[in-house]
Amino acid sequence: MPVGLLALALGGFGIGLTEFVIMGLLPEVAADFGVTESVAGYLISGYALAVAVGGIAVTAAVIRFDRKRVLMSLMVLFIGGNLLSATAASYDMLLAGRILAALCHGAFFGIGAVVAADMVAPAKRAGAIAAMFAGLTIANVLGVPFGTFLGQQFGWRSTFWAITIIGVIALAGIAILVPDTKTHHRETPSLRTEIAAFRSSQVWLSIVITILGFGGMFGAFTYIAYTLTDVSGFASATVPWLLVLFGVGLFIGNYAGGKAADRALAPTLIVILAALAVILVAFASTAGNQVMTVASLILMGAFGFATVPGLQMRIMNFASTAPTLASGANIAAFNIGNALGAWIGGLTIAAGLGYTSPIWAGAVVTVAGLAVLVYATARHRSALKRADVVDVDHATQVAS
Numbered sequence: 552m553p554v555g556l557l558a559l560a561l562g563g564f565g566i567g568l569t570e571f572v573i574m575g576l577l578p579e580v581a582a583d584f585g586v587t588e589s590v591a592g593y594l595i596s597g598y599a600l601a602v603a604v605g606g607i608a609v610t611a612a613v614i615r616f617d618r619k620r621v622l623m624s625l626m627v628l629f630i631g632g633n634l635l636s637a638t639a640a641s642y643d644m645l646l647a648g649r650i651l652a653a654l655c656h657g658a659f660f661g662i663g664a665v666v667a668a669d670m671v672a673p674a675k676r677a678g679a680i681a682a683m684f685a686g687l688t689i690a691n692v693l694g695v696p697f698g699t700f701l702g703q704q705f706g707w708r709s710t711f712w713a714i715t716i717i718g719v720i721a722l723a724g725i726a727i728l729v730p731d732t733k734t735h736h737r738e739t740p741s742l743r744t745e746i747a748a749f750r751s752s753q754v755w756l757s758i759v760i761t762i763l764g765f766g767g768m769f770g771a772f773t774y775i776a777y778t779l780t781d782v783s784g785f786a787s788a789t790v791p792w793l794l795v796l797f798g799v800g801l802f803i804g805n806y807a808g809g810k811a812a813d814r815a816l817a818p819t820l821i822v823i824l825a826a827l828a829v830i831l832v833a834f835a836s837t838a839g840n841q842v843m844t845v846a847s848l849i850l851m852g853a854f855g856f857a858t859v860p861g862l863q864m865r866i867m868n869f870a871s872t873a874p875t876l877a878s879g880a881n882i883a884a885f886n887i888g889n890a891l892g893a894w895i896g897g898l899t900i901a902a903g904l905g906y907t908s909p910i911w912a913g914a915v916v917t918v919a920g921l922a923v924l925v926y927a928t929a930r931h932r933s934a935l936k937r938a939d940v941v942d943v944d945h946a947t948q949v950a951s
Contacts, residue, residue: 553670558724559663560686565717567690569652575699576707584642598653603883606657610879614742618666625655630718637711661879664863681809681860688805692798748870748877756927757866761884763920768855770892771913777906783844800852808857817928820861824921827854831914835907
């Protein structure tokens with residue numbers, strides 16, 4: 552594995568930590584600034600919205616620049632955002648710091664996925680993307696629990712100081728270990744050529760698959776604490792440790808999904824999404840059983856995140872001549888899927904359907920994503936067959 556992937560993974564770890572650790576620090580932040588829990592929650596939703604915007608807008612703004620230099624600049628933005636968060640004198644300053652850090656999130660993962668894929672042989676590209684996203688999964692497994700512990704012991708600001716230091720180390724790693732990307736391009740990428748990639752219906756279908764396929768899992772996960780305590784009967788104190796097991800599933804799924812996608816992309820995604828739908832149905836049906844709940848939680852994380860390398864690889868394949876903006880758009884699609892899944896899950900709870908209803912809804916959304924994937928795959932194969940027929944006819948005419 553190229554050592555440059557480690558630097559990208561460390562950057563992903565810091566960014567993942569920034570996104571998720573605030574969930575465990577909201578009570579401390581709310582008490583410190585004298586705001587309600589719902590207002591403190593804007594630190595999460597504001598971040599997610601900025602990620603979706605940044606994944607497209609920031610990526611579009613930096614298309615023409617060298618990708619390695621862009622990644623370094625994004626890490627500087629990330630460091631600045633977390634430094635502002637660590638020193639925030641008011642809630643508004645903290646929110647501004649969160650948004651500033653979030654603007655680099657989508658662009659970093661979108662451009663980083665392209666850089667990671669260019670660092671390895673074509674047959675290992677999905678695995679390289681998975682290696683970069685491993686930092687995000689490790690942030691869930693180890694970073695968030697320890698970041699929350701650090702914030703609870705030494706104040707929430709200490710966590711953001713630690714993340715700032717991680718950002719500085721990641722910046723140095725990218726500068727030293729990631730190879731210069733100028734040699735990968737014969738001509739300077741332009742926004743026009745990048746936008747042209749969206750003329751492909753498969754690029755748009757890939758975005759829809761990402762929104763639905765990942766949104767189903769995240770919708771189920773959003774309200775998982777209520778399911779674990781009110782349905783499965785776990786004590787509230789055990790929830791963080793159960794979420795660590797979920798994070799372990801994310802890590803395993805990310806690695807295995809990347810390896811499998813390199814061997815056979817479309818079949819891998821179809822199998823993973825089908826299995827995820829089955830797991831969600833089983834989880835919702837057996838949530839009252841603690842043993843089954845633990846198994847389902849790990850499997851939901853594994854199969855849910857196993858889709859990520861393949862989904863990112865799919866859109867990059869169909870935008871192969873200009874993959875940067877499409878890659879960033881797909882990162883935005885992941886976050887749109889998060890918001891959609893959480894919204895649908897919230898509707899089911901508000902309708903009085905119980906705390907397993909978001910899991911049932913997640914299964915339905917996942918099946919919808921699977922249906923779009925099957926349709927898109929069949930359409931692509933049909934197009935390839937038509938192209939083969941045209942080539943044969945053309946060769947026959949030339950020969951005659």
